[in-house]
Amino acid sequence: MAFYEENPHKIDSADIVAAIPSFSEAEGIGYVVEQVDRGLREHFGHLKSVIINCDNHSSDGTKEAFFAAPGQVPRMYLSTPPGVRGKGNNLRNLFEKVRELRAEAVVVIEADVKNVQPLWVKNLAEPILKGVGYVCPLYVRHKYEATMTSSIIYPLLRCLYGRRVRQPNVGDFGFKGKMAEVFLDSPVWTEAVQNFGVDIWMTNIALSSRMPVCQSFMGGPKVHRVKDPYAHLNVLFQQVLSTIFDLMMVYADFWKQVKWSKPTALFGTDVHEVDTPILVEVNAARLHERFLEGYDEHSATWPRIFDQTVVPKLQEIHGMGLQHFSFPTQTWAKILFDAATAYHKMNASERGTLLDSLLPLYLGKVLSFVKKTERMSLQQAEEYIENECTIFEENKPYLVKVWE
Amino acid sequence: MPKILVVDDEEHIRLLYSEELKEVGYEVITAESGYRLLETIEEEKPDLVVLDIKMVDYNGLDLLQDIRNRYYDLPVILSTAYDTFKEDMKSIAADFYVVKSFDLTELKKKIAMALETRLPT
Numbered sequence: 068m069a070f071y072e073e074n075p076h077k078i079d080s081a082d083i084v085a086a087i088p089s090f091s092e093a094e095g096i097g098y099v100v101e102q103v104d105r106g107l108r109e110h111f112g113h114l115k116s117v118i119i120n121c122d123n124h125s126s127d128g129t130k131e132a133f134f135a136a137p138g139q140v141p142r143m144y145l146s147t148p149p150g151v152r153g154k155g156n157n158l159r160n161l162f163e164k165v166r167e168l169r170a171e172a173v174v175v176i177e178a179d180v181k182n183v184q185p186l187w188v189k190n191l192a193e194p195i196l197k198g199v200g201y202v203c204p205l206y207v208r209h210k211y212e213a214t215m216t217s218s219i220i221y222p223l224l225r226c227l228y229g230r231r232v233r234q235p236n237v238g239d240f241g242f243k244g245k246m247a248e249v250f251l252d253s254p255v256w257t258e259a260v261q262n263f264g265v266d267i268w269m270t271n272i273a274l275s276s277r278m279p280v281c282q283s284f285m286g287g288p289k290v291h292r293v294k295d296p297y298a299h300l301n302v303l304f305q306q307v308l309s310t311i312f313d314l315m316m317v318y319a320d321f322w323k324q325v326k327w328s329k330p331t332a333l334f335g336t337d338v339h340e341v342d343t344p345i346l347v348e349v350n351a352a353r354l355h356e357r358f359l360e361g362y363d364e365h366s367a368t369w370p371r372i373f374d375q376t377v378v379p380k381l382q383e384i385h386g387m388g389l390q391h392f393s394f395p396t397q398t399w400a401k402i403l404f405d406a407a408t409a410y411h412k413m414n415a416s417e418r419g420t421l422l423d424s425l426l427p428l429y430l431g432k433v434l435s436f437v438k439k440t441e442r443m444s445l446q447q448a449e450e451y452i453e454n455e456c457t458i459f460e461e462n463k464p465y466l467v468k469v470w471e
Numbered sequence: 472m473p474k475i476l477v478v479d480d481e482e483h484i485r486l487l488y489s490e491e492l493k494e495v496g497y498e499v500i501t502a503e504s505g506y507r508l509l510e511t512i513e514e515e516k517p518d519l520v521v522l523d524i525k526m527v528d529y530n531g532l533d534l535l536q537d538i539r540n541r542y543y544d545l546p547v548i549l550s551t552a553y554d555t556f557k558e559d560m561k562s563i564a565a566d567f568y569v570v571k572s573f574d575l576t577e578l579k580k581k582i583a584m585a586l587e588t589r590l591p592t
Contacts, residue, residue, distance in 0.1 A: 205560075229590040231563070277592065279543055284560055327588040329546075332539045333564045446558055 069160040070124070070148035075134075076141035082114035083107065083192055084170040084244075085140075087133070088157040089178035090123035095292045096178045097136035103176060104138030106188025119164060120178075121157035122146045129178075155265035159256075162247040170244040172196055177238045179292040190283040190335040191241035199332070200278025202241035203232050203270060206289045209344040210440055210448035213237075214433045215307065217452050220267060223311060223403055226459040226466075228274035228318075229325035232282060235270040236307065237289065242273065249276055255313045263303045264310030271311065275318045284335035287342030304429065305422045312410040312418075323467050327460055344445065354434040355389045361427020368424045372409045374469075377401055384431065394428075394435035396458045402428055404466040411470065473586055474498040476517035478508060478534070479550065480526040484571065488521060491575045492582070505529030509537060512545070519585055521578070522565075524551040532561040539564045546585035548578070 085103045089096055100118060107116040117140065120133040124146045134142060145160045147153075158175070165173050172195035174188055187204070194202050213234070220236050253272055260268045273280055315322065362385050370378050380398045387393065406425055410418055440448040475497045477488045485501040492499045502511055504526055512520070520538065524531035535547055549568040562568065566588070567581040 229588070233563070282563075321591050324591045325589060327584055329544060329588055329590060330539070330564050330566055332543060333536070333561060336536065336561050450557070 069145045069163065070151070071144075071146040073130070073134075073144040076117075076143070078117045078141050078143055078168065080115065081117045081168045081170045082172065083111055083116040084119055084161075084165055084168060084173045085116065085188060085192075086119045086121055086158075086161045086173060086175045087178050088121045088154050088161070088175065089125065089129050089133075090152060090154075090157075091125045091127045091129060092178035093125065093128040093132045095181070096120065096129055097132045099176060099178055099180060099183050100133055100136035100142075101138055102183045102185055103174075103188055104136075104140045106185030107140050109185050110189040111192065116140050117143055117168070119143045119145060119161060121161045123152045123157060124149045153262040153265075155261035155268070158265055158269075159251070159261075162250050165244050165247040166251070168244075170247075172241060173244055173247070174241045175239055177291075180239075181290040181292050182287065186338070187239070187285055190285060191239065194281050194283060194332075194334045195241045195243050198279065199241075199281045200243045200246060200276065201270070201273035201280045202283050202334070203235055203280070204237055204239050204289075205234055205282045205284045205333075205335075206237065207285075207287050207342055207344045208234070209288075209347040210443070210445050211347040211349050211437065212288075212344065214436065215304065215429070218399070218432050218436060218455075219403065219429065220307065220311070221452070222400070222456045222459040224267075224271065224274065225328050225456050226463050227315065227322040227325065228271070229322075229328045230274050230280055231328050231330050231456075232270065232274070232280060234282075235274075236267045238266050239289070240266075240269065241283070242269070243278065246273065246276070246278065249273075254317055255310070257310070257313060259306035259309045259313075263299070263306040267307050268310050268314065271314045271318075275314075275321045279332070281332040281334055284333060284338055286335065286338035286340065288345050290345065301423075301426065304426050305419070308422055308425065309410075309418065312407050315407050316411050319470065323470070326463075328456070349433075349437050351434055351437055352389060354430050354437070355392060358427050358431035358434060359385070361424075361430065365424035365427060368420060372421060372424070373405045374401060377405065381428070389434075392431075392434055392438055394432045396455045397462060399428075399432050400459045400462045401465065404462070404469065407466070408469045472496060472498045473518040474500065474515065475519050475521060475582065476500050476502065476512065476515060477521045478502045478505065478526075478531075479521075479523040480504055480528075481523070484523070484550075487573065488575070488578070492579070495579060497582070505531070505534045508534055509541060512538065512542065517545075519546040519548065519582060521548050521550050521582075524549055525553075532559055535564055536561055544590075546588070548581050548585060550578070
């Protein structure tokens with residue numbers, strides 16, 4: 068697909084590819100390139116490396132900033148055609164280039180990260196060079212950061228594919244060069260995957276590929292240059308969830324065989340200084356309002372989607388005030404299982420309505436999590452999430468039954 | 472009959488675990504320290520390891536790292552007298568953990584879960 072390529076060093080093979088996907092990141096990409104360059108030289112100086120900027124034809128000078136950044140590792144620039152956006156499209160260009168370069172290891176780091184360090188390159192690439200197929204980073208996170216991951220993505224992927232990967236949707240990762248072929252061969256290449264869905268799409272495919280997957284501790288939080296987590300919530304929610312549901316249809320024969328879950332190997336535990344997470348404030352009253360608004364808007368849809376025991380439970384939850392608000396995890400698991408099954412069985416044109424109707428329920432679940440964990444430490448909140456995952460796993464036979 | 476390796480430096484714990492787990496039908500072998508643990512695993516090929524975290528000469532969490540790096544899917548259950556170990560990131564590479572007790576109900580439940588965990592190969 069690459070519409071445009073600039074390869075000033077005429078690179079035609081590489082051991083390690085470090086990729087930086089971007090769209091209009093002229094302001095921040097130079098810093099990321101500099102750190103990635105240092106990481107490659109400090110930790111993999113004996114190997115042949117290349118840094119690739121996979122861009123969406125930015126017009127703000129991203130390409131110029133990429134090439135102008137200080138460093139010594141050769142660089143290459145790839146771009147989608149004008150008007151073609153999305154991280155997924157950038158990564159598709161990357162997969163094709165990785166195949167062409169016959170790279171052993173690939174590291175992807177987002178262009179808008181403010182605090183990337185050379186160590187990140189080491190922690191994402193080293194496990195790959197030791198034989199792992201796919202690496203997800205493990206950043207230090209506040210208990211209320213990435214609530215979609217804590218309440219949907221992690222428990223769902225864990226109970227489906229049987230592997231405990233705590234931050235499967237984080238945007239940075241490492242993978243074996245051969246995985247590029249697996250990604251290119253995937254039957255699912257939707258608009259969602261071309262955009263926000265691509266991160267979970269990759270992890271999902273890796274989990275079902277039978278390649279060893281590991282997590283790598285990064286020693287601190289990931290800080291984006293500017294990012295409002297709620298700016299694209301509706302679109303992000305739809306794209307991530309539809310990608311998981313689409314892949315459930317492809318890998319049904321795999322996940323139906325999975326029982327309980329297993330941990331992954333953990334790299335990067337030799338980090339000496341661990342940073343504290345960035346505080347995330349949550350407006351509980353606003354979450355409650357959005358749950359109630361969404362209930363009024365979507366409750367007529369739910370009886371067609373959910374098991375008959377779910378709707379009365381939702382009515383009960385709706386009647387709770389903010390002070391006593393609680394959303395049982397078993398109900399939440401059943402909602403996601405029923406929704407995935409309905410998504411699988413309905414026409415593609417109806418799926419958008421289903422996904423829209425899940426958003427207020429997700430916000431209700433987040434509110435419940437916030438209320439249950441407000442006095443908990445980070446560690447205690449993590450244990451709470453682990454218990455929720457066990458509830459998902461215990462209820463998985465229900466999913467297998469209704470799916471069939 | 473699944474074979475379980477119990478690694479603990481306290482003799483009474485090894486005896487207790489051994490007797491109770493044999494009673495419910497497991498084959499049990501024991502090790503009193505982490506010394507040559509990977510070699511023991513290689514030779515004995517256990518189906519599951521119950522690993523004490525705090526031994527006199529060995530840190531169970533470091534041993535867990537070694538096991539996990541070599542045996543990607545070997546179930547490991549951490550056994551500990553204190554739950555402060557959970558603050559250490561390394562503990563997430565374990566399948567489960569149990570707090571040491573004379574009542575082995577929880578340990579037996581976790582062993583059964585770990586042994587029946589199934590992933591397509």
